[in-house]
Amino acid sequence: MLSPHDPLLSSSASSLAALVRGKQISPVELVDAFIARIEAENPALNAVVVDRFERARGEASAAEALLMGAHAGEPLPPMLGVPCTVKECIAVEGMPNTAGVHARKGLLAPRDADVVRRMRDAGAIVVGLTNMPEGGLWLETNNRVYGRTNNPWDPARIPGGSSGGEGAILAVDASPFGIGADIGGSIRIPAAFCGVFGHKPTGGLVSNEGYWPSVPGALDIFLCTGPMTRRAEDLWPLLGSMAQRPLEGRPEAVDLREVTVYPLETGAARVREDQRRAVRRAARALEARGARIEALRTRGFERALEIWSAMMEEEAGALSYAEVLGNGRAISLPRELLRCSRPDAPHTLQALVVAAAEAILKWVPAPLATWSRAGKWLREELEAELGPRGVLLHPPYTRTAPRHFEPLLTPFDFVCTAIFNVLGFPVTEVPAGRDAAGLPLGVQVAARRGADALTIAIAGALEADLGGFVRARPSRSAPFRTTPPRR
Template identity: 45%
Template sequence: DDDYLEKFPFLGVPITVKEAFCLHGMPNTSGLVNRRNVIATSDATVVSRLKQAGAIPLGMTNCSELCMWYESSNRVYGRTNNPYDLQRIAGGSSGGEGSVLAAACSVIGVGSDIGGSIRMPAFFNGIFGHKPTTGVVPNDGQFPNAQGVRTSFLCTGPMCRYAEDLEPMLRVMAGPGVNKLKLDEKVSLEKIKFLCMDHDGGSIFVSPVDKEILQAQKKVVEHLESDLGVQVQRVAIHKMKYSFQIWSAMMSSADDDGQEAQLFTDLLGDHGKPVWPLWELVKWLVGMSSHTLPAIALGLTEKLMKLNPGGNAKLVSMGKSLQEEMEALLGRDGVLLYPSHPTIAPRHNSPICMPFNFAYTAIFNVLGLPVTQCPLGLSSEGLPLGIQLVAASHNDHLTLAVARYLEKAFGGWVLPGKA
């Protein structure tokens, strides 16, 4: 009956969980060789809530080493492939989720996102993903656990093939935190203030946006204007050009209590002896390292970031200014259309040649804004296209509503191999 369905909204629904989360009796390595024998003895809060809502866990899915790279490959489980082209990446760090959901191995999934780790895999695999407003969904029960300012940047959220599944998943995962949102508010799409940005303004660190991604975004604008009768406003936000620098500086900054962010090299050592990245690079070159090259490179980058505290402080200030600017621009009724990534799913290993392209998603973590990743069909190569839908804090209901609308207009998820 209705009461039973209200109590168990996911009764019998198969679910997969990113391996970084605790699922009782299952591995919890986060791709770190030092943790290959770690077995979870409890459930992460969001996993527990979904199980209590009736979901049935099928298993765990792969991620990048310590969830800090956008290709899901590690020395514990190996590499995750994209179901649309096995030579392409599935994204990261929730790449396993993106891959199994796109391939219809699972129905719904749990991901986490500190730089785009839900949205990039959702984009590369042609599914839906949602990074909620900061502080709505609990992050506890995953490794690595965020500390200091990063607790405000890490978000746990839903991933799925169908837009209509995002909201009920978010309700269950948020628990009491759902009261911070306005999910019961009816959304009138014609009254939304739509904004559009084609690119970040030309960052020297990031690739230019692919023409097919821009064409897909243009089609969205044209459809909104012709079907809803709205006027999509093109905007240029100068500070977005520094997205990568702002994200990096804010990720390494101290919180209001002066607590420093945990060093990545400490995490690589799994709270034992910190890893020395230069020595680890030498070991990697002769095939003796237990770490991936991106993880070692991140450790080196982290060391370099510490050499310019003055510059970092200016970037943190710029980030806070950008946050105020974005909140004012979006207001109570705004939704920004923004590219999900500069390129469609890259080939395996190629992200190391364009390491900062994740800035297109990462900037919204440090701004604390809700973002829904929405698929927009396939490219000429048969690879997923998509778009990010961004709103002001606690306006998740707006991006979710627009995602449902665009799914009907552009077809949503496409079965791999069908095109």
């Protein structure tokens, strides 16, 4: 019987899959062991908010039957029997699909999202759904359906968002991999705050079908569904299973002696020195492996907020966050702000502040067309300068994980990640050690559209040089759940 404390469970998802295919681990034992880990670690985090344990056990038994009945040499699904977790706004058939929105409480997904179907076809088994902010448009993972999620390194701090539950449960080694989504940093910020890997794919590479709220027009390119992992080696095979079209290149074909690295320590936000040092340390590590270091000539990152806001607004059309919070019917902001401190209030303060800011900005004249053109120019200039073998290193946030509510004081710091969404670039977030307080540091590795293999190859090199994933061990001194997990 596989123990939930077995160090083998800390192996990569790819390694676990190989052990299953080699009949060295039973899918049933593997799923049971990770369920036990979730049950042990989750009470301090509130990361997995909907468990799927019994269905997962049934699917593990089916996977075991398939494995035992396979003939020698018969091909098997690449992730057969490997458990995973999924961000709650990504549909899993028969499971809650609220996106943390109170007005959607009780709604169940009628079918799997495209990316979930693809991962199931690859043999993966969903054991639970993870928490997120209301409607997915903020970096504090908190809502009135499931409650608040805490950072696994320090429960007084946030795990990031909007894929905060994924980052938190991966950080305590209780899930081999997760499926997140990112429209302004929602994979990369939690990955950075929790000390795991996250990959925002090239825009449009992975289907967003089955994500709620659905996004119109080019927002479907800006929003990217992608993998979150504990090991860099899992990113590429998982991306290959998730993608709706063939991937370009291969990480193992990247020769670092042909790579040019452009470190950019700061942009539109004031980045703290420890984050800037992480970028410099990553650049030096790549230089030691033969990469060239050059200063970025292209200008425009200092106006990242204006560019991101304009390109998002230009494509959003009638999509309103107030309507997202009301599940299609705009909430009354004055009324909800007056009652948000009540225990039975349907919305968090953070969500209402974001909705109010959106409403105010709609009345402020803004040269959307000018800034949108500037964003398209920035994309063209960057792609020309980076070329097929250039990567940009950039901090994922201005600092390590802030305390709960603190991001309300610096609401625009997410531009460190958001600019890459409207550019459509692939970006891999890589753990880069820890700061003086012991909190995880991270570095973003970005490249031109289609160069996902390049950023993932760089992530593998930096994993070896900067230390990679280290398991967090949260304090269990107090319970943090506000609602029980849904089944």
